[in-house]
Structures are given as structure tokens and as C-alpha cells.
Amino acid sequence: MPLRTRGSQYQPGEPGYDAERRGFQTGFVHRPALLVRAADAEDVRAAVDYAARHGSGVAVQATGHGVGVPADGDVLVSTKDLDAVHVDPVTRTARIGAGARWATVLQQAAAHGLAPLSGSFPGVGAVGYTLGGGLGPLGRRYGYAADHVKELRLVTPDARLLRVTPDTEPDLFWALRGAGANFGVVTSLEIGLVPQTRLYGGALTFDSALAADVLNAFRDSTALAPEELTTSVAMIPMPDLPSLPPPLRGRHITQLRVAYLGDRAEGERLVAPFRELGQPIADTLRELPFAESGSVYGEPDRPHAYFGDNVLLRELGPAAIGSLLEHAGPGSDCVVDVRHLGGALARPARPSAVSHRGAAYQVLVLSGVDISGESPDSRAVQDKVFAALAAATLGRSVNFAYGPVACARERFDAVTYQRLRKLKALHDPSNLFRFHSNIEPG
Incomplete structure (x- = not known):
């Protein structure tokens, strides 16, 4: 083996190599010259040092949901075993390892x-x-996940183990919260928790004959929505599979997703205008423990292939809704998700690299990937959608970017981007970390 580690190492052609390099995203898969499954932070440090000495790039993979540019012929660090989670109920914080999934944090936090x-x-x-910002159902009430980070442990491009806080490394602390994996490997972070145990949430699912009505009602409702309410609308072509409920099988659906932090009665009042649009195909709105908040969106939990990107909009006017319906509505094979932003997302308590906070909505467009790669037709549909939304677009998010997508410049406002380029030149002048929303050294 080329270096000493406590964890496992894999090279092309060796047993276990193919299994280790695969993640949740199966459409874009890393093909590294060396894969290090790190057992601890020292293994990460050794892998980064090896890459730097051999002129290789370094990609990082925990679950493999957001693979950007595959690291072919470079070094891949798998952090899946760095999955420890410790919740401190007194300080209301969680120490989270680089490989931990939110499901574990949700369960441990809920116990307190x-x-x-x-x-x-x-x-x-x-x-x-979190490094990409972190947008979830509590965002309008509490902000981005990155806004609640207290400390990070970082392996730098020159293979140092660094504790990053607002006091010890203020520039890196600012950059790491929002700039993704551009400045090294974060092996763990400490983040603040909030006192939330339940929500009223779920989805109202309609046939897409009502798509225009649902989108217009969504736009109207978000104009007056309290910060405790987060809603989104998804348009989804459902496959014709026996595993799906018969009412959904093979249909194009439009779905209102709801996460409300108040009581059921007020939640029902807030969604009443949508019930007046017509009889839903399915209705899962209910009170539920916050630890089950993932059920609101019902996203697939099996690895699959997909590509797509997002835009952040200042408004969702009639023209934008018309464009979504024309290019990605009923009959399209794309999944569209329109999320309401604003509230605390626009009011950071401490500055960070998370940009375009003035956006009122996010539009995510996803398509499947076949065995020959991304479909040219689907890529063309996505390009048409984003081009039609250009007049209202502020930029794009670092999160929700899947596959080889546009450069990092659109992910940040101009001032933030230039500051990040200067920090990149200082901390990673060789651009070792270049595989997702890459910020090139300035």
C-alpha cells in the first residue's frame, strides 16, 4: 500500500474497490487512483499529504449524494466511518463526524x-x-444549518489538523460555512440545536391537471406566510411500478409539501386554500415528531442516477410559473421542486460564505441518467427552464448541484466570490480540492 493508515485502502482492480467508490449517486461515480477509507482524522491527514506530494487532487465522499466532477485518477477520501455523533443537551449542541447522516443526529437530538x-x-x-449552507424545513424560522456551526475540525491542503472557530481562524470559519469542500476535509463539526419536537406536516398530492392552480396558490400563500411555515411544490413524473400506490402509478403529479411548527388547527387553516382547489389524490398532512420530518418530502431512499441544478429567484411571477409549466410541467420527465425561502434565511447572525440570501424561492430541476450518461433531451429541458427564469435569478446554491454543473461563480455574490478566491490562493494554491463547485485560486 502507498501509505500507512488504520483504515482500508483500495486501488483499481483490487477486491472491494468498486463497492467502496460507489455512493448514493450512481450516475456519476469516482474512479480514483487511490481510495482511502479513513478510520480517523489522522488517516485523512495522511491521504491529503500523499495527494499533495504526488500532485493529485483530493475528493471527499461520505454518502455520495452530491458527486460533482468525478475524481478520476486522483485520491478519494471516504469519511463514512467517521460517523460519531454526540449531543450535549446542556449546551444544545451536537458534535457530528464527517460520515454521520442526519437520521442519526435527528434521533439522538429528539431524545433531549x-x-x-x-x-x-x-x-x-x-x-x-452543512458546508454547502444547509436548507431544510426549519430554515425560515432558524436560518441555514451553516449559521449554527460553532466549530470545525479541518485537515488543510498542506495536511495540518486545524481547529477552526471564529476566534482561532476567522477567515476559514467564514469560508467553510457555505463554500463546500474547497478548503480541505472537515472531519467533524459542532453545531447548535433548537428546541423543536413536533411539526404539522406532510403533503397534498394532486393530479397535474391542477399544476397551474397549485403553483399560483403557492405563490399567493407565501406572500403572507409566517416564518414557522415552510412550503414547497414539486412536479413529479411517477414511474409505473407495482411498488407504488395505484392512485400514483404512472401519473404526473403536483405535490404541496408542508412543514409548520405550530399546532394542527392553525396548520389546517394555512393549507385550506389548497384543499379548495380540488380533491387530492393523496393527503398525508398530520402532526408528527420532528425526527420523522423527512417523511414530509418522501424522497427516494435507494441509490439511483440523477443530474440537475438549481436557481435562486427573487420572485415567482406569472412568467416564471408559465415557464415551469411549459418546459417542465405535465409530460416532462424532469422533477421540479420549488421551495419558499426568506425569513431567517435572509438574516444571518454571523457573516458566512452563504450567498444570495435575498432570494425568495429556490427552483431545483432533476432528471434521471441512463446507462449512456445524462440524456441530451433532459439537459436541454433543464437549460430551457433556467434560461426562462434568468430574469428573476439571483444565483445558485452550492447544495442541490448534482453532476458536472456550472462553475462556482454563480453560487456566490461577487464580493464573496472574490474573497473566497483570495483565501483559496492562500490556503490551497495548487487547487487540490477541486471536484465540486470549485473555487479556483485567485
């Missing part, structure tokens, strides 16, 4: 009447999600 600012799918890696 607390909740993390997790996302829509509990199987996602908590650290990678």
Missing part, C-alpha cells in the same frame, strides 16, 4: 427534545450538507 437544522432527506451526510 431538540432538533438539528437537517434537510429534506435524513439519509444525507450532515457535514457535507
Whole structure:
């Protein structure tokens, strides 16, 4: 083996190599020259040192949900075994290892009447999600997950183990919260928790004959929505599979997702305008423990292939809704998810690299990937959607970018991007960390 580690190492052609390099995303898979399954932070440090000495890039993978540019012929560090989670109910914080998933944090925090600012799918890696900002059902009330980070443990591009806080490394602390994996490998972080035990949530599912009505009602309702209410609308082509309920099988559906932090009665009042649109195909709205908040969105939990990107909009006007319906509505093979932002997401308590906080909505467009790679037709649909939304677009999020997508420049406002490029030149002048929303050294 090329270096000493406590964890396992794999090279192409060796037993276990193919299994280890695969993640949740099966459409874009790393093919590294060396894969190190780290057992601890020292293994991560050794892998980064090896890559730097051999002129290789370094990619990081915990769950493999957000693979960007595959690391072919470089070094891949798997952090899946760094999955320890410790919740301190007195300080209302959680220490989260780089390989931990939100599901573990949700369960441990719930035992103390607390909740993390997790996302829509509990199987996602908590650290990678947070480094990109972290948008979830508590966002309008409490902000991005990155806003609640207290401390990070980082392996730097020059293979040092560093404790990063607002006092010890203020520039890196600012950058790591929002700039993704551009400045090294975060082996763990400490994050604040909030006192949230339950919510009123779920989904109203309609046939897409009502898609225009649902989107217009969504736009109207978000204009007056309290910060305790987070809603989104998804348009989804459902496959014709026996495993799906007959009412959904093979249909194109439009779904209102609801996460409300108040009581059931007020939640019902807030969603009443949507019930007046017509009879839903399915209705899962109910009171539920926050630890089950992932059920609101019902995202698939089996590995599969997909690609897509997002845009952040200042408004969702009639033209934008018309464009979504025209290019990605009924008859399209794309999944569209329109999320309401604002509230505490626009009011960071401490500055960070998370940008475009003035956005009122996020539009995510996803498509499947076949065995020959991403479909040109699906890529064309996505390009049409984003082009039609360009007039209202502020930028894009670091999260929700899947596959080889546009450069990092659109993920940040101009001032933030230039500051990040200067920090990149200082901390990673060789651009070792270049495989997802890469910020090139300035």
C-alpha cells in the first residue's frame, strides 16, 4: 500500500474497490487512483499529504449524494466511518463526524427534545450538507444549518489538523460555512440545536391537471406566510411500478409539501386554500415528531442516477410559473421542486460564505441518467427552464448541484466570490480540492 493508515485502502482492480467508490449517486461515480477509507482524522491527514506530494487532487465522499466532477485518477477520501455523533443537551449542541447522516443526529437530538437544522432527506451526510449552507424545513424560522456551526475540525491542503472557530481562524470559519469542500476535509463539526419536537406536516398530492392552480396558490400563500411555515411544490413524473400506490402509478403529479411548527388547527387553516382547489389524490398532512420530518418530502431512499441544478429567484411571477409549466410541467420527465425561502434565511447572525440570501424561492430541476450518461433531451429541458427564469435569478446554491454543473461563480455574490478566491490562493494554491463547485485560486 502507498501509505500507512488504520483504515482500508483500495486501488483499481483490487477486491472491494468498486463497492467502496460507489455512493448514493450512481450516475456519476469516482474512479480514483487511490481510495482511502479513513478510520480517523489522522488517516485523512495522511491521504491529503500523499495527494499533495504526488500532485493529485483530493475528493471527499461520505454518502455520495452530491458527486460533482468525478475524481478520476486522483485520491478519494471516504469519511463514512467517521460517523460519531454526540449531543450535549446542556449546551444544545451536537458534535457530528464527517460520515454521520442526519437520521442519526435527528434521533439522538429528539431524545433531549431538540432538533438539528437537517434537510429534506435524513439519509444525507450532515457535514457535507452543512458546508454547502444547509436548507431544510426549519430554515425560515432558524436560518441555514451553516449559521449554527460553532466549530470545525479541518485537515488543510498542506495536511495540518486545524481547529477552526471564529476566534482561532476567522477567515476559514467564514469560508467553510457555505463554500463546500474547497478548503480541505472537515472531519467533524459542532453545531447548535433548537428546541423543536413536533411539526404539522406532510403533503397534498394532486393530479397535474391542477399544476397551474397549485403553483399560483403557492405563490399567493407565501406572500403572507409566517416564518414557522415552510412550503414547497414539486412536479413529479411517477414511474409505473407495482411498488407504488395505484392512485400514483404512472401519473404526473403536483405535490404541496408542508412543514409548520405550530399546532394542527392553525396548520389546517394555512393549507385550506389548497384543499379548495380540488380533491387530492393523496393527503398525508398530520402532526408528527420532528425526527420523522423527512417523511414530509418522501424522497427516494435507494441509490439511483440523477443530474440537475438549481436557481435562486427573487420572485415567482406569472412568467416564471408559465415557464415551469411549459418546459417542465405535465409530460416532462424532469422533477421540479420549488421551495419558499426568506425569513431567517435572509438574516444571518454571523457573516458566512452563504450567498444570495435575498432570494425568495429556490427552483431545483432533476432528471434521471441512463446507462449512456445524462440524456441530451433532459439537459436541454433543464437549460430551457433556467434560461426562462434568468430574469428573476439571483444565483445558485452550492447544495442541490448534482453532476458536472456550472462553475462556482454563480453560487456566490461577487464580493464573496472574490474573497473566497483570495483565501483559496492562500490556503490551497495548487487547487487540490477541486471536484465540486470549485473555487479556483485567485
